[in-house]
Amino acid sequence: MSSPPAASSPPAAALEAVFDEAGVSGFVHARDIDHGYECGVRADEPVIVASLRKIPIALAYARRAAAGQLDRSARHTITAVNREGGGIGTDSCLHDVTMSTRDLAFFMLSMSDNAATDKLMEILGVEQVRSVAAELGCPRIPVGRYRDLWDPVWEELGIDADGDIDAQLDAVGEERIRALAMLDATRSASSTPREITSLLAAIWRDEAGAAEACAEVRELMSRQLSTHRLIAGFDDEVTVAAKNGSLWGVLNEAGVVEYPDGGRYAVAVFLRTPSLSGRNPAADAAIARATRAAVDALRRARPAAPLRETTCP
Template identity: 80%
Template sequence: MAPSPAADEVTAVLQAVFDEAGVEGFVHARDIGGDRDIGGDREVAFRADAPVIVASLRKIAVAVAYARRAAAGDLDRAARHTITAANREGGGIGTDSCRHDVTMSTRDLAFFMLSMSDNAATDKLMEILGTDRVRAVATELGCPRLPVGRYRELWDPVWEELGLDPDGDIDAQLDQVGEDRIRGLAMLDPTRSAASTAREITSLLTAIWRDQAGPAEACAEVRELMSHQLSVHRLAAGFDDDVRVAAKNGSLWGVLNEAAVVEYPDGGRYAVAVFLRTPALGGRDPAADAVIGRAARIAVDQLRRTPAATTSEETT
């Protein structure tokens, strides 16, 4: 489909905001209101089919796998599980930084996973669910290359590639590793590592919001859990207070992402995903954080003011 003049305009605007922030961006937004099928023509796409590193957005698929089992009655939401040193890597968020064992319910593992991106809680939930089950869910929902697995399964190859001792002080060892070696990691190259696309991620969100990712009860639970994300300085910051945002973000070296469904008071619902590659490997990057919200708002505003199909030119 040839891009419309409106699509050309939004492409130029998105490119300009990414250039201003000094980042490389990838965007996909779709109108998920009404009864249109997933993959309908109400979209804004900017490099939406280029492979991207998803980081913690992978946890959405874990949440779907959990909620399906809970809705089926073969997993007890209230069952107690203990997060131990075997699940913790340290230096993270939530229970990942706890010094002692923490016991919580299955449901609260999922809550910590999505609300604060707790890696240790995710690791324990993956232990309960099993990698094969989560991988099958991701594949079924159109994200076959999404990274799944427990923390060590994902990170041990990185430490091996860098020549680090996984049982030693990782932070101290990383201080001795040059930026070029980190940038060259397979984990950060979507052509050599598990990855997805902005379009695949909005398809996943669309399936959840339309009760097509599993039983209605399971989809409703994932939607509710995603509504509690504590971080509001990226995508949510681009929208007014009366717009509901249910989101999941992700970060890695030189990677900042967020995907969400935004719901307007008039009933409009839009799935949107913004992925960034940044020049800085870590630390605070307010300009990059802010551009995620700006890009999401630009894409959603385009959908709200354009009744016809909107597809921007994609470059890779």
């Protein structure tokens, strides 16, 4: 099989300039979903995906729901067992919260709710999600429940997971956090930018499961509340469905950009930042700028014929 065509004007230099200006290390891959044109920087290097792992979880949920094996309206209660505290959505609630299976997936993708994610993982089962991820080309992506993923981190840092984690972290040096296996893509569960855009392209082409399941994941990803990264690179007439992710010194976002003329582009941007803080406006802006540069290059490469009528290379 021949290699996918590269964009006519590879934006590698422009992408590197965006990352250098923001003071970050960047990994990016973008693909024209309907024609196969690709571009990127370090697209096949392993990266820490953080909350992008929630995309295959959502797909596993949607596939089972579409097959009639799971009731979208069934009620489930998020309890203290699912909550770690200090997070977003139900993860910070003081009391138990009951919602439907579908709404667990909605909270998971729209606001990256970790407690909702854990409850959904409890319903689906780790092996079911792992199987879906492996089937779709992301065999090493982390798919366990939140506590299963974080307990090894607390053990590595010598932190009591049942105590005040924030207070204990304050006493941990930055160098010890940077040395964590969780933050080293060669020693922990990971993926690559190219694998993530391949996953997204399969969802958008209805190849990742039944058309109903793929459509539900696309709709849920279009509800993401965050607009300060990938989506910030585009005007209102451009539709963006995405999922972001953050960890210490890690800022990511991946999604699909759709133009009114039918052009569809899957993009995944992964950044490593010099600061462990989750607040980095320059890095957030770099994700938007890198995405726009990559998509512009792919649009320059696209054929003149309508995208939906052209056979993928």
